[in-house]
Every structure is written in structure tokens, then in C-alpha cells.
Amino acid sequence: MPPTNPFVVNQLRHLIYYNLDNNLFRNALFLAGRLHAYEPRSSEAAYLVALCYLGLGQLKAAFDYSRSPGARGTHLGCSYIFAQACLGLERYAEGIAALERSRGLWSGRNHWNKHSETTRRPLPDAAAVYCLLGKLWHAHHNVEKAVEYYVEALKLNPFMWDAFLGLCDTGANIRTPNIFKMTPEMLAILSASSHDEPRSLGTLEESPPPSNVGPLQSQQNNGNSAPMAYDPFSAPTNGISGDEKVGFGSSSLASNLFRKMNGEAPVHVGMAPSVGGGGGISFEGLETPPNNSSAVDAAYMAAAPPMEPPHAPLRRTRTLQGLGYDLGADIPPRLRKTTKSRTRLAGDADDSDHQVTTRSSSTASAAGERKRTVTGQANLSSHLADPTAAPQRRSVRLFNQIRPTSTKATTASNAGIGLRESRDLRRAKATGAKGRSATASSLGRAVSGNRKPIEGIDLDGKEARIASSSSSARHASIEAAKEQEALQWLLDVFSKLGAAYFALTRYQCQEALQIFCTLPQAQRETPWVLAQMGRAYYEQANYVEAEKYFKRIKLISPSRMEDMEVYSTILWHLKNDVELAFLSHELLDMDRLSPQAWCALGNSFSLQREHDQALKCFKRATQLDPKFAYAFTLQGHEHVANEEYDKALTSYRQGISADSRHYNAWYGLGKVYEKMGKYEVAEKHFRTAAEINPTNAVLICCIGVVLEKMKNPKAALIQYSRACDLAPRSALSRFKKARVLMTLQENHMALAELRLLKDLAPDEANVHFLLGRLYKMLHQKANAIKHFTTALNLDPKAAQYIKDAMESLEDEEDEEEEDEDDMS
Template sequence: MSPNPFVATQLRQLIYYNLDNDLVPNALFLAGRLHGQEPRNPDAAHLLALCNLRLGRLKTAYDYSKEKAWRGQHLGCVYVFAQTCLGLETYQEGIQALERARGLWAGRNYWNKHSEISRRHLPDAAAVNCLLGKLWKASGEVKKAVVCYVEALKLNPFMWDAFLDLCDTGAEVRTSNLFRLTPEMQSYMLHAAAAASHGAAESHPLRAPTVANRSVSHAATPGHDPFNPSTRNGADPGLNFGGSNLFSRLNEGVEVFNEAETPIANLGPYEDNSVGDTGGIPALAAPRAPIRKKNLQSFSADSGMRIPKMKPLPVDSRSKGGSEGPEVSELSQPIGQINHKRTVSGQVSQASGSTRQDPNATTRRSVRLQNANTASKPTRPDSKMSSSSNRDPELKEMREIRKTVRATGVRSRTGTTSTVARVVSGDRKPTEMTDTNTRDIRDSRGSRTTTSTVVNAPQSKAHPNDGAREIEALQILLDLLSKIGAGYFHLSRYQCAEALRAFETVPMQQRETPWVLVQMAKANYEGQRYSEAEEMFRRVKKMSPSRMEDMEIYSTVLWHMRKETELAYLAHELIEADRLCPEAWCSIGNSFSLQREHDSAVKCFKRATQLDPKFAYGYTLQGHEHVANEEYDKALYAYRCAISAEHRHYNGWYGLGKVYEKMGKYDIAEKHYKAAAQINPTNAVLIVRIGVVLEKMKKTQAALAQFTHACDLDPRSALSRFKKAHALMKLRRLNEALAELEVLKDLAPDEANVHFSLGKVYKMLKDKGSAIRHFTIALNLDPKAAQYIKETMETLDDDDDDDDDAYDDDHNDI
């Protein structure tokens, strides 16, 4: 017995159903049955690998998709295989598989083809380029990754993930050039709008079934694919005019009428194939087919009535195909002949039993429509025709449809009469009309103007400027992404002030969201405005109490502000929410570090890096604790792990420089500090450290240049001004040093080192009174340094200019 092919079809439908409803274990079981049913089918292998990937079983998904991916037979298998390679860190295998299958995905574009009722379970070129960029970036090929990300954004400017990764690579980006409508998008939306305005009337006389009926019929159809539907009915405006499933979804159930001069022939609810996987923008509808003359003759014979000769209809070029041919000759029907004949819809029906009629009897509506240029004559109804039509319900329904056609017909060139060609339909069942429209048409048989007005009322729903409004909506979205993207780009380059200004331009309802607030908090943190950063992080926690992302930065902000209670509370709150979250363990480690329990802090940071081996900041914090314990070898290893996890992690480069500085290797420390400053050129602390190592290498003038640059970057930085003042003192530029110290005294009035330095400057200027006064203030502020300060006071009469005093800047760790 041959296998039933519908078994595999039903299994696919069930798999898609479970995947759509996030019932992945069910989908995995059914995918196993499908793979057993069709072991050589690449689609079955793809679904089985996809289900394992959704469940996080990377190695299993890798095994099931590898064979088909290496052969390049199925794009889905290749894409799943590349995703598993990214997770398993076998980057080159994924890159090779995607490049080998380039012919399968190059040129595909599924933008605006996803909706609530339509899916595309295969990727397009933008998605593949984004994944390819991630693989190149992970393998260290940053330039190739940038090329892939840019290509993805060119195809789809809404590919936000590609933009974030592009910024993280350090590439120079102009957001205004990235987030803009592509020519394909503009063309697509204009064509869709044209389809909405010109194609609705052609689908209205024979509309598709209602949404509810379609959903029921699709559910019972074996071959229905909810991700990529293989069938869409002929009245679908998105199908008739090359639109997407989203366009169809937006327009289904809305009665729209066309203003074209000739209705489309053979327009019925027959199902047609949906837009294929070729990508690109769908083409417009094919030209209208001319009306076949034999249909006109068969309809006249079936009507059981004599049709007078008609004059040729004056039509323009757009309706020329429907008016070609000679005049219709007069037809007759034998009396009493009762035969089975086909109606216009193609159904078999009984012909009318009576054909003889009064010469003055009313002609059929279709004839009057075609004879619209002739003058209307008052007529009387024919009782025989009425009784005959009542006995034939199908003919009656067709008459109602013709009335609708007449009502929605297009004016002639003079605008006074309607010239409508006959709709020749292949529909097997006349489409039902709404009760309201039918009642209005029946009540207005005596008034041609009233009928047209009533039926055309829903036409206002299809606005002629819908295309422009769609483009305007897309432009609004792209402008929003451009503003947010500009802020993130500046933040990725540590241009904190520019980032905050960019985020301030975001609309209020979007700015007051957790993601934007977190970016603004990070910008304040990088700018060492810890109070503002804390306030924003507090608002984020109020909006999203379970948020874990970026909470390690929040804990570091609290560490800098020395808020032990708040930091401990945050750590407990995060660990209770998710014990397997690395950010939670970082918060606990910061809490121990603030209490100077460095060993416990190291354990917490190690746990964080175990949970996420790519968590660069966890390695950096671990290195800081090793430096506090003077375990420099372990600190070097931790900082190197941080740089390996993220090459642009400037904190790791700073940590390496600090370790080498403490080890006395100033030249190596300078190189690492400069590498950190190249990544983050706006951080005043990094510039100060470069100046410090230069000063220790006796390069005072170069050090002064670095200190001056640090003061320009952050005029509020007390450390920068203090180091600048000391460099000026070494260069004997005492008045400049005194001016810097006076400014520093206002910034840090309770700092003992500031007053001690002022005393030394006044000592060098031979101002003993001022020197004694500032030495005394320093002695009161720091009694622990009383012996050293007293020794300096005793040497007021000496010319000793030794200023090797230390300034405690350990709290300036990044």
C-alpha cells in the first residue's frame, strides 16, 4: 500500500501550529514523526533541527541540519546550522555553509510579508546577512562583519540587531543614512495603495468568504501552511495587485469599490498561489481580460427575453478590450422550451418557461447597462418575468449582482451615464451580499442615482492617499529609530553628552521606556554623573522590577556612591529573581567589595563568568579585586579574559595598564592606557593615568599636556586639576599651579591633600603665613598624616621642593 501523502502535510500543519503557540516539545515530537515519515526530505530535517534549536539543544540541532546544510539543499537547514555554529563557537563552519548556499538567499526580501495570519519560516537576505555578520564578528573578522551588517540594513532598515552590533564594532555610522525608506519600500507601498484604490470594486461583486469561513476551511485543508500559505483566494486585494499578506490582512472584511472603467473578467473566489519565495517586490496585476462574446450570447439565451439591438458604446482606451467586436444581434427563444443551461456563474439552472413578452416590456438591466448612451424609456413590469425569476433563485441572485455592478459602474466621459461591461465570472457559488446593501438596492430600483449613492457609501473607507499615509507612517517609525540609534551610536563611542542630547529628542512616550532610560543612565555613568544615573536606574526598576539586563552597571553606580544598604538590597532582589543570572552575581560581588571582603567578591565574580563565559565586565570586576589583594598575576589573567570576550572593552585595557603601573612597567602601562583611551577618548580618568605614567617616566611636559586635556574633558574632575597643579609645580609655574589649586579648593574643600599642596605652593612663593594656615587646615582634616605635615612645616625656611606626596585615588577605579 502506497503511503498517504496527506500524512506528511498534516504533520507539517501540526508542527507549525505548535511552534506558533510556543509548544516546542509538542512540535519536536511531531517533527520526529515527520522525519521518520520522510527521512530524506530536507524540510523534515529542517523542522526537526529548528525544534531542537528552540529548546536550546544546539548540538542536536547541529547534527540534524549538518548534512543538508553542507550540501546547500535547503535554506532552512543552512540557517539553523549557522545558528548552532554561532552558539557552539564553530564560526567558520557556519560561515562556509551560508556562503555555499548564497544562491538560495541572495535577493530574497520578505519585508512586510509577515502578519498575524502569515509567516515566512525561511529567512531572507537581510536576516542571513545579520547572522553572517555575527559569525564574522565572533571569529574576529570585524571588517567583514561590518560589511554584512551594512548590507542587512540596506535591505531592511528595521534590522535593529544588526545596527547595535554595527555600533559595537566601533564603525563610523550615520544614522540618517541607515534609517530611511529604501526605493523598494516606497515603490511597494505606492503599488499597494494603487491596488487598494483601483482593485476593490473588481473584487466586491464576487467577494471572498468571510474571515471566519476562511479560517474554518483552512483548518480543514490538509495542505494549509500557516507560515507560508500556499493558497489565497482570488478576491484578496493583496494577491490581485501584488500585495503582501499584511496588506491582505489590513484590507480583509472591508468593502471597497473600484473606479476603473471595466471590471475584471473571471474574478471569483478561486484560490491562487501566494507570493512565492523569490523575494523582491511583487508585480502589479495582469491586464484585464476582454469579455468573451459567447458568454454574452449564452446569457442572453438563458434570460428568456428578446434583447434589442444596441449601438456601439463609446469607451476610452482603458475599457477598449471589453467593447470590441460587432453589435449583438437580436436573439430569440422558442416558446415553452425548458432546457438545462448554464448561467453566467457557470452553474446549471432551468431556463425560463416563458419567452414571449410585450415589445414595451422592461429590458434586462445588463442590456440597459450596455446601452447606457441611449435614452431611458418608461416601461411597465412584466408579470411573467417576475414569476419566472422568483422560481429561479439563482437567476434572481445574479440580477442582484448586476444591480450592484450597475451601481458601482464608472461614469462615461460625459459623467452623466454609466457604461459598464458585463462581469463574466467563473464562480461556482454566487457571493452573498450583506442584508443592508441588498435591502438598499431593492428599495432603490426606481432611482438610479439613489442606488449608486447607497452602494458607493463604503468607498470612503479606501482613502485615495492611503499610499502616502503608509509611507508617512513608515517614515515616522524610521525617524524614531534614527533618534534612538543616534543616541546609541554616540554612547557606543562614549560621547556621553551627545548621547544624552540625542535621547532627549526622542518623544516622551518612547523616552520613558526601560530600554531608553537604561541607555541614558549608562551615558550618565560613563560621564561620572552617578546621581543622575542612579535616579534613572531606580525608575527603570520601578517600571520593570524583573529586569536583569544592565543591572551590573546599576550596582557599580551604587558602589561608587558608597551606598552599602541600597547595593545589598539590589543584590538580594536580583538573586531572588534569578539565581542563574550573571548580573545578579555581579551585584553581590560589588556588595562584598564595598564592604572590603575581596575574597568573597572574587568568588561571586567567578560565578558570574561561569554562567556567561562572554561576560567581559565580570572578568574586569574580578581583576579589580585581585589588584586590591595585590594578586597581580591573577589580575592580569582576568583582564585578558575580559579583552578576549570583548575586544572593545576599554575597562580591561585600563586594568592591564594599572597592573603594569603597579609593577613598575610604566612603558607597557602607557601602551595599555592609550589603547583604552583610543576606545574611550572622553574618559578623563584614562587620560590622567597616561599623564601619571609619563610623569613617573620623568616626562613632565608630556604629562602636563595629558592633565590639561583631562581638565578640558571634565572641568569638574578634582583628580585632573590636582595632577595638573602638581605638574605645574614641578615645572616651577607656581602662579598657574596656585590658580588651579584655588579652583580645586572650591571643588573639594574638605580634601586634606588640596590644602597641603596649597601650603607647599605658598612655601615655594615664600608666603609663610598662608603656608602655615593651609598646613594647619590639612592637619585638622587628616590627623593620621600629622607627622608628615609637621615635618613639612618645620622646613618652611628650607628650599626643599620635594612634592612626592601621594594622592589617594584608588576609588577612581573604572
């Protein structure tokens, strides 16, 4: 086979990614076929073909093309596509094995904050793979493994919302505030991306020295949050993990810092990437390796004491031959003479050669006794102390008349004078050729014949460079602070959404509603949030309020299909057949292959008591989505309505197989066994449903009914009391509680419950009938007749039962009169 041309391969790859980015999957598939034909043994070509098939929804074709390199784990892209196809084809074990074999290719990758409109990373990182592994294990009914991988995905990327939803669906007990927070990995990536250029000394001085602990740990130690230990999540204790790991060796820190200060590139120590491990940074697979300058600087500053502005350089002690005084140090390396200063010195040298020679010979002995300051001026105190010393030079006297003796403030002000100001000052005090040599720029130099004065130091340029460096550092720090503030805002929003959704999965509906109400209005008025709030009211059996939220969803997003099966059930409970029929036809017009549309149509037929037609619709919904547990449950309800209990059991079990936490299916199984007279089995299924949804008063009440039928009224009373506590306005629970109290001869307690019940349901005939029986037991004939008559008026169909109770009341009265006559 002839060798392939790499330029042809690259051009085809560019074309394929161009079409993929523009959602032209069929065109991309055609080009990927050309690439695969050109390189039939290339794993990259097989990956691109499988990716196109997956985008088109053809799972079997994606499975076949990615199988060879994906199952062996030799290509990360193929393994990832192969595992996704296995998830859709229910071949979970094969997908898990493929991802585990390719662990060395994705372990340690972290692509968070590296995707933009100009850069793309087609291969997944560790968080995406962990999330897919969690889905595979969850579908494989291994909840422990699923929770483990969902947790790992959220540790690396707290914005992995799919992993959080999967974690909530497993029923794990989690603390949402400990999930949606800034992680050390995120902070490391932010610092690496926001500080690409080495910072100058001025930047190091202005930036605050961070502590040795991670930023998240320092915030927790100083703030209001609790420590990071939590269950089942725990923050990484080793700081940075993934492919963003930075080595923090103390010896390399100082060397890298000084290399950067000298304009050299820092040395990075590369180490093999490993999840959660320390070590160097790995740039494999990155388009632009991140700069670690900020991390190195921060670590160095944390270890070093705070830096101060540098002092003037100390002079080295050197003795010239023939002279008896010390000279200062050489000019610092960065303070070089400029071209202008050298030109000026050359011009001045013609006029001052004689003066320089005279000065070098006449002041040699006196200079040895007169000490000079760091700036080069004579120490006048030593001259005054010695009157026999040589008189002061005229240039120095003129200078002292203009400026005071050199101090720290004088030195600072002199350093701030520019070249133009120094030339003007030199002209003002110049009286001859000798005065021109005593310029402001030469005051800091020793005056001698063999040492040229240095003029025109570019102080303005230095200050401009420092100011520019400081400005860029401040700008970078402001941008980093803004980006971190934006991320914190996003994490706060995600934390509220996650806490509310987790409370809803635990059926703590009131708490979920309160958290949803704390969201910003723009976030609260979104279809997803409104749907969750509607579900919360639906679970509380507040169908009127739930309908309001779903109506708002239809106004905001008329084409939304998700959660419409819940809306149809709400309309079924409200007996709103017209609105329900309109909703079902509207959903079918939008998407006839949507299981939600067929569920809505089935509910519409069920409300019209056409159970066979409803069954056909629900079966169609389960064919479209075999994992749609709610459709199986509705199908079971219709079988119960037709008294087809065996078929109902099958439907409910299929719903539980699709979702083991679908409490409606467990409730349906309990109702079927209750109708079949198998009370022990019914109690077991009711209790399982109540464990999933412990706040549902109906489930607790069903347990009490079964216990009452099993001749255990005391245990039933406990369940009825729990139901009344959960739902104080539940008429059914209070009615059953009053009835079991009458069975236990607790007549006064039963009377108190029935009086409350009469206020809750004043038009309920059963309540008045039960009150009549209770007053009969309490021998209050007038009240008993009153409530029997009210019950008769409210329910004429039950007239025979009510009349029998009234006649029995008269018969008891006659028996009591006969007993009194016999006694007399």
C-alpha cells in the same frame, strides 16, 4: 521503502507549525520526530526537528540534525538553523560556509511587511541571513566582514535593530540618519501590497504622476536631506532589489496598461532573482503573488503626458447610397443599448412607422445641404444663410424653445439627465406620434429611415461605476499614505534611538542624553531607554543621577535583568551597601543562572572587603556567560586588590578577548603594569583605552601620571590640560596639573589652578598642603602657615608630614636672617 503519503506529511507539518506558533516546543518536537521517522531522507523534516531543538536551547542537537542538508547548502532552513547553532557552539567557520553555500536560496528574498497574524514565512530572507553572517564574522574577529554584512542587512531592512547594534559594537563610523530611512525596496513592497486590483481610467486620472526617479531620491532632491552617498552605507542605485523586483520595460508598460484597462491580466516577465539587480518580479515562495499594477501605472504615467477626459468620438465619413450627407460614427463599444431602451423602441415603432418612412423620403435632399453638429442637431447657421432651404422640423423647433442651441455646456447637461428625466421631458413636448420620435436620447443620432434611434443609454450606471472606482482609488491612496506616514514615524523614532545609542558607544554621553530627551515620552519612559540614559550618567561618573534612572527601571520593570550589573557598580561607588545587598539577593531570586545577578552579589562582597567571596561570584558569572566581558574585568579588579597581579592580567585579557572594545579591561591592564613599574607598557594600554573612550578624563589623567613617572613633565602637562578641558570639575586632574606646573617652576599658573581647586574641594587636606608649599616657594610665609594649619586640621593622620613642612619653613627663615647678618 514504500512511498510516503503526501496528505500525512502535510497534516504533520500543520500540527508542527501549530505547536510552534503556540510556543509548545516539546510537543512540536515530538511531532517533528514522527515526521522525521516517516520521511527520514526529507530535508524539511530535519529542519523542523532542528528548529524545535533550537527553540528549546539544545544547540548540539540542533547542530546534529541540521548538519547534513545545512552544511551542503541544499536547504535554506537547515543552513540557517545550522549557522545559528554554530554561533552558539563557537564553530563560526562552519556556519559561515553553510550560509555561503546556500546563497542561491536566500539571495534576493525580502519578507519585510509580509508577516502578520494570519500569514507566516518560516524560512529567512536575505536581511536575516546577512545579519547572522555579520554576527558570525564578528565573533570570528573579522570586523571588516562583519561590517559589510551588517550594512547589507540594514540596506534591505532598516528595522534590523540587531544588525545596527552589532555595527555599533564593531566601532564603525556610521551616519545613523542615512540608515533609518525609507528605501526603494520598502516603497516597492508597499505599492505592491496596497494596489492589488487594477485601477480604472478615472483612478489613473486622479493619481499624481510620479517622477522617473525613485521616491526616496525625489524627496532628497526636493527636501532638506542630503544626497544618499555616505560611508559606509550607500542606497541602492538600481531601485528595487530582492524578490520584489519589477521590470520597467517601456514596451511592456503600455501593453500591460491597456490589457488592464480592457479587463485582462497584465503580463509579468519573470527573471532570475539577484540581489540589487533589475529585472522582473519573482513570486517563488510567496503565498499570494503581489500585484504590480501600481508600479506599472506609475511608470507609464511618468513617461506619458497628463491624461485628459476623453472627447466625443469623431464621426467616420460614410455616404449612404441615395443620400447626400454624412453620418456620424457608430456607438462606442462600451455605450451599448440596454434592455429597457430596446423595449421602449419596440413599443414606439408601432406608432412611428409611417412617420419614419415619410421623413426618409422628404428630407433626403435637404439633409445633404444642412450640416449637423457632433450631437446630431442641425446647424441653424447654415439654414439661416440659405433661405431657400427646407423649413425646420416642428420637433426641432419645439426642442429649441425648451433648450438653446447645442453647445459644449448643453451637451454636458444633456449627458447628465437620467432616463426618468428624459421620459418626463419627452411627454411634456409630445403633440403626436411624430413628436415622440424627437426624444432627448435621440438628439445625438442622425434621423433617417434605415437607422434606428438609440435611447436609454445607461449614463447613471456609468457615472456610478466611475464614482465607485474613484472612491476606491481615493480610499486606497489614503490608506497607502497613512501606512507610509506610520512607517516614517517609526523610522524617525528608530533614527533617534540609533543616533543616541551610537553616540553612547562613542562615549559622547551628553549628546546621547540630549537625543534621548527628544524622544516621545512614551518611548522615553521604557526600560531600555532609561537604562541607556543611566549608563550615560554612569560613564560621566555622575552616580547620583544614574541611580535615579535605574530606580525608575526597577519600578517600571521589576524583573529586568539586563544592565543590572551597571546598577550594582553604581551602588558600589556610592557605598550604598544595604541597597546593593538587597539588589543582589533580589536578582538571584529571579534568576540564579543570570550572570548579572552574580556580578551584583560579587560587588556586594567587594564593598564589604570580602575579596575572595567576590572572586567566587565573578567566576561564576563568567562560567554562565563566557562572553560577559564586564565580569572578567571585575574579577581582575579583585585580583588587584589582593595584589595578585599575574591573575589580574589573565582576567583582563580574557575580558578583552570577549570584547575588544571593553575599555575597562585595557585600563585594568595599564594599572597592573603601572604597579609593576612597566611604565612604557602601561602607557600603551592606557592610550588604547583612551582611543576607545576619548571623553574619559580619568584615562587621559592616567597617561599623564605614567608620563610624569617617566620624567617627562611637559608631555604630562599636555595630558593633564586635556583632562581638565574634558572635565572642568575634575579635582584629580586639576590637582595633578597644578603639581606638574610647580615642578616646571610655573608657580603663578599653579597658584591659579590651586585656587580653583580649593573652591571645588574645600575640605581636601592635600589641596591645602600643596597650597602651603606653593606659598612657601613664593616666600609668602603667612599664607603658607595658614594652609598648612588647615591641612593639619583636616587630616590629623598626616600631622608629621605637615609639621616637617612648617619646620622647614622656619629653618629657611633662619637661614635667610643669617645670610643678611653675614652680608652686613
